[in-house]
Amino acid sequence: MNQRIIRILAGSLMAASLTLAQNAGPAKTQPQPDAPPVTKQPQIKSQKEAEAFQAILQAADPDARIKAVDDFLVNFADTELKAFALTAAAEAAQQKNDFEKMILYAERAIEADPEGYAAMLIVATGIPQRTREFDLDKDEKLAKAEKLANRARELAQNAAKPNAQVPDEQWEQVKKLYVAQSHEALGHVAMARKKYDAAVQAFKTAVEIAPQPDQVVMARLVNAYNLNGKPDDAIATADKVLALPNLHPTVKQIVETEKNNALRAKGGAAKPAAPAAAPAQPGTPAPSPAPPKTP
Numbered sequence: 001m002n003q004r005i006i007r008i009l010a011g012s013l014m015a016a017s018l019t020l021a022q023n024a025g026p027a028k029t030q031p032q033p034d035a036p037p038v039t040k041q042p043q044i045k046s047q048k049e050a051e052a053f054q055a056i057l058q059a060a061d062p063d064a065r066i067k068a069v070d071d072f073l074v075n076f077a078d079t080e081l082k083a084f085a086l087t088a089a090a091e092a093a094q095q096k097n098d099f100e101k102m103i104l105y106a107e108r109a110i111e112a113d114p115e116g117y118a119a120m121l122i123v124a125t126g127i128p129q130r131t132r133e134f135d136l137d138k139d140e141k142l143a144k145a146e147k148l149a150n151r152a153r154e155l156a157q158n159a160a161k162p163n164a165q166v167p168d169e170q171w172e173q174v175k176k177l178y179v180a181q182s183h184e185a186l187g188h189v190a191m192a193r194k195k196y197d198a199a200v201q202a203f204k205t206a207v208e209i210a211p212q213p214d215q216v217v218m219a220r221l222v223n224a225y226n227l228n229g230k231p232d233d234a235i236a237t238a239d240k241v242l243a244l245p246n247l248h249p250t251v252k253q254i255v256e257t258e259k260n261n262a263l264r265a266k267g268g269a270a271k272p273a274a275p276a277a278a279p280a281q282p283g284t285p286a287p288s289p290a291p292p293k294t295p
Contacts, residue, residue: 042080
């Protein structure tokens, strides 16, 4: 969803796992009996691997991040950070609106870590948005997306912290983001199936669970309300979106249009939507890479 999540998780990972080969050895600290479970972290095996991994985290733009991932996997084929790197590349491809590369990297990440819920969410969110009504494999693709979204939610809800130093409250907020994204993915699946009542419920749940308002998901909820014949709910939700601070101009235009549609459905006067001041953000807000290994 945003790069802040990547930095939080990657920072805790680096602090926990930058155990270089020459200094590797069993941990001396005994775990506290009441401490919450912590995910076993992969190990970085050399200073060069650490530097290459850091290059992924510090990449200036999506193209640079993808290149850093490709270089990292070529130079460190046996890395324990393969799933994390591939998920980072999938997220970067999503930022570029490169659907094919996004799915390629995300599915490779799932192969590397079958419990990598962040990569699952990238696939689960992307597939239904590219599925068309008359695709011969429509049912198969949507069933796959639905299965991945549900599995990702289960894993995220029960995920242990990547590092004992991550505050419990912060980790709970991160988990809520992933759970919210799983419901968003289910909303996209329902929209592709034209089951607008299910889409409303999924997007509404995503909005309610997310720690902070997600203007894009809220806009999708407004659209789902309209398609489900609920203009009053569409108008009420549209007003909430339009009152958000730092509302993206494209989201503002879309929501104004949806509100006008709802007003027309009720027989009221519609106001013209203001033109967008900026192009739409590429793709759907992306699930940020999760810890390289989930429980």
